[in-house]
Amino acid sequence: MLKRKIWLVPVLLATLAGCLGAPVAPVQEAPPPVAAAPVAGLPDQVLLEDALRGRALSNGEVADLSDRLLSNGNSVLNDEKTMARLEILLLKALKSPEKAHRAVLLRNLGIIHYHQSNFKKARQELQNSNELNPRDARTHFYLAQLFVQQGEIYQKQGKQKLSRQQFKRASIEMEQARKLAPGNSTYKQDLQQVLQHEQRK
Numbered sequence: 001m002l003k004r005k006i007w008l009v010p011v012l013l014a015t016l017a018g019c020l021g022a023p024v025a026p027v028q029e030a031p032p033p034v035a036a037a038p039v040a041g042l043p044d045q046v047l048l049e050d051a052l053r054g055r056a057l058s059n060g061e062v063a064d065l066s067d068r069l070l071s072n073g074n075s076v077l078n079d080e081k082t083m084a085r086l087e088i089l090l091l092k093a094l095k096s097p098e099k100a101h102r103a104v105l106l107r108n109l110g111i112i113h114y115h116q117s118n119f120k121k122a123r124q125e126l127q128n129s130n131e132l133n134p135r136d137a138r139t140h141f142y143l144a145q146l147f148v149q150q151g152e153i154y155q156k157q158g159k160q161k162l163s164r165q166q167f168k169r170a171s172i173e174m175e176q177a178r179k180l181a182p183g184n185s186t187y188k189q190d191l192q193q194v195l196q197h198e199q200r201k
Contacts, residue, residue, distance in 0.1 A: 044065060044068050044069055045082065047065055048065065048069070048082070048085055048086060048089065049085075051065070051089055052085055052088060052089060057089075057093075058098075059093050059096055059098045059100065059101040059102075059105065060100065060101050062089055062090065062093040062101070062105065063093075063101040063104040063105055063108070065089075066086055066089070066090060066104075066105070066108040067104065067108065069082065069086055070086075070108055070111050070112070077115050080116075083112050083115065083116065086108075086112060087109065087112050087113075090105050090108055090109045090112070091109070093105050094106070094109070102129075102132055103129045103132035103133035103136065103139075104129075104133075104136075106125045106126070106128050106129035106132070107125070107126060107129040107136060107138060107139045107142075109125045110122045110123075110124075110125035110126035110129060110139075110142060111126075111138075111142055113125060114126075114142055114145065114146065119146055119149060119150075122142070122146060123143070123146050126139055126142050126143050126146065127143070130143065135180055136180070137176075137177040137178075137180035137181035137184065137187065138177070138181075140173045140174070140176040140177035140180065141173070141174065141177040141186070141187055143170075143173040144170045144171075144173035144174040144177065145170070146170075147166045147167070147169040147170035147173060148166070148167065148170040150166045151163045151164070151165075151166030151167040151170060154166060174187065
């Protein structure tokens, strides 16, 4: 027991000496961490609603959200209400001076307008997106679909030369999509099959 007490004496003396020495700055408590918006855990539909009600999303978050909502096989493409809301969010994001995700935002707006049968707007937005990022397979795929549709319109009107030009452009766009995304099975299909599948939806 005595050995134990003798050992404690130097520790106590050192502690007291430290207390009597130079003043030590008080330890400042770290501010509480700012809670990040719980974007990761929210379902996309809820996130879309929150964004329209005022939740601030960066253009990158809007681009990612719209990509997920417009992904192939997603029921959103047939949901007019959600498509209209997503269109509003994309238009709002495109007003931002931030340019980093502009190509994706334009592409996704073009996809919405394509599915709303607003082909003139869709074509303009997809072409603008393609100018900003010519290496996006999905943009080329939707441009190919638009050119085929225009070709079919010209064909019905008896404008064979214009029709062939549109089909040729569609073929070029589809080939570009295949080169950029060789693993995508949708791009491997014949373009006419893709269009027929789209029209049955």
